[in-house]
Amino acid sequence: MNDAQRSGTLARLKDRIAKLENRPVAAGAIASAGGFGTRRGAARFVPWRQAPAGLVHEVWTGNLRDAGAGLGFALGLVRPLLTPARPAIVWLQRQFEAAETGLAYGAGLAVLGIEPEAIVIGRMKQTGELLWAAEEALGCTGVAAVVADIAGYPRALDFTATRRLALRAARTGVSVVLVRYGPEKPASAAFMRWQVSPAPSGKRAFDERAGGAARFAVSLERSGSGLRGNWLLEWQDDGFGEIDADAERGARKAASGAVVPVLGHRLSRTA
């Protein structure tokens, strides 16, 4: 068997597996884009900039006190999915959590460039109800994405539940972001699992003491297409932009370029 034959067989097998797993077509595109993670190459795929529709994401932050960063990243992730044909993002929360993590505040959405009108706030009593509402939202052609904010480890949100969401999302093309908190990450059928923590913001012009645009230390820990990576992201006017922490500190970059930005960022934090 020569190389061409081999790669052909491999592609066919991959196709079959993707079909069996009911993986969305877009996910296949990511897999084929391949060049992701390397800092060279123009056509590399950047998952935080153009995450395709119809996927389930998990956005984890370490603690409830990082709730702002978690929601900010989640909304930034799904914002590109808003179109005139899909004008709504459904944000779901369990009622009792509002006292702990706060309610999505309409006036603050302007920073992320989202019209407050576009966010539908759903508050349910139990996780089961929340998942039901999420599934209903997934079936709606007007919804761009569902962002579900779930603290703790409710029993109702097990692997089966996330699998249900994943299958339905793949069928209807509506993305789901589960914003979760805590150190443990139980098994789930999410296509991408992100770990997000807030990062010290950049400088603001004319004001040394004030913070600048929001920054996130993001790492893609797992994804269905095997892609991984770490980034330091900043919310710029119209989406996330990658920040080179080393360059900002004026440090010499390693010639190989293999230093992952987030490592540099962590170093800066300990310094």
Next chain:
Amino acid sequence: MRLKALNRAALEAGLGEGQTLADARALCPNLVSRPMDRGRLMEAFGELADWLSAFSPLVAIHGVVAPMGDIVMDITGVSHLFGGEAGLLKEVTARLEGEGLSVSGAIADSVGAAWALSRFGKSETLGRVLAPGGEEEALAELPVMALRLDEETSAGLATMGLKRVGQLYGRDRRALKARFGEGLLVRLDQALGIAGERIVPRLPAPERVAERRFGEPIGLVDDVLATIADLARRLCAELEAAREGAQTFHLFLYRVDHKLMHLAVNAASATREAPHVARLIAHRLERLQTDFDAGFGIDMMRLGATSVSRLDETQLGVFEGADTRLDLDRFYDRVTSRFGPAALSRSKFADTHIPERAVTLEPVVARTGDAPQAMPDATQPRPLRLLPVPEEVTVVAEVPEGPPGRMQWRRVSYRFSRVSGPERIGVEWWRPGEGALTRDYYVAEDDEGRRFWLFREGLYDETRQPRWFVHGFFA
């Protein structure tokens, strides 16, 4: 203690209303008495009135002349279903008497005349149906009390020798008014049908209805659901024929034991899609699962529509997909019918600077019509999440009126490296409140990049001990 209400047997034994319990016991040693529970009686009476809406949707409890009031029904346009007005009256009284209740009723063009006939009609006229225009003649022989007068007025009339209603006809109205006040004339005019009288229905009166009576009462939820689907189909066909859609749907379940279950669902936009309406009501029923109690069975169901508005057929273009707006509305309906209207909401801005008042959550269904306010000044920083109740924290500031330096919040300390502010938000003095204080808001970022929205409540010349609160979190 005195007797307040007696049954027929007690009346035959010679007891009367107002008698003391001790006297009554002496006259009738085996008397069974119960203390009166007004609240429960009112409730039971109300339930009975609601149940009577099986006959006509407009039922009210009217007036305070009788201890509990009287049940008034507007039977315009329904009597033909029962073989005429006499048939309707017979049916209603028979149903109630079958339950062991003492009933007296009458049908007339005015509430006053019907009241008079039902209370004071002679036994052969009891249950009489008064033809239109017959009030004057029918009431002439009745005592003046039949006009729903208070004790004082009727006693006054009696001293003047005016004992029957007929004697009041043609009297000098000015003299009567001077002596007894406006009330007497109003009551007289109301009884004769000269003056109108409003009745306030207890239940919402649907503009369009579909109903179904069962020969044999049903009790299973599945049967109820099947009937709902059928009723929804009929109601929606009716709406379609009239080119209308409705936003609110009411389901009335009439139980054989004279209880009524009523539930309503709201749709985000006017609709006449039968499967959708049926599903909304089914969700609503599911929500009260534990409260659903068919008792001894349900013998009638009615589905009604209110908030009816014109709705023309929409034609989808060949190249257009499904209507997203409509699809979103259907989604809102499905969720809110199950979890209640407050489950889904949108931000709505109000014209104020106080952050917790500036944005309110407005249910997506049944939105108020007032014009949406524009978003407040976007140049000021506002957090992504706002705590419903600000949390008090201990803050160390470098200088008394200065920005926060360190904070202790939920038992963890934070050191702020970057702070911007203050944004001073003053008190809205036109709102009543117990000495609200000026707030100075800061955006404070800790060493790890978490950004909080903090405020100090009170300036140092307003209060000796200003307090600090966390109010929100930024991305």
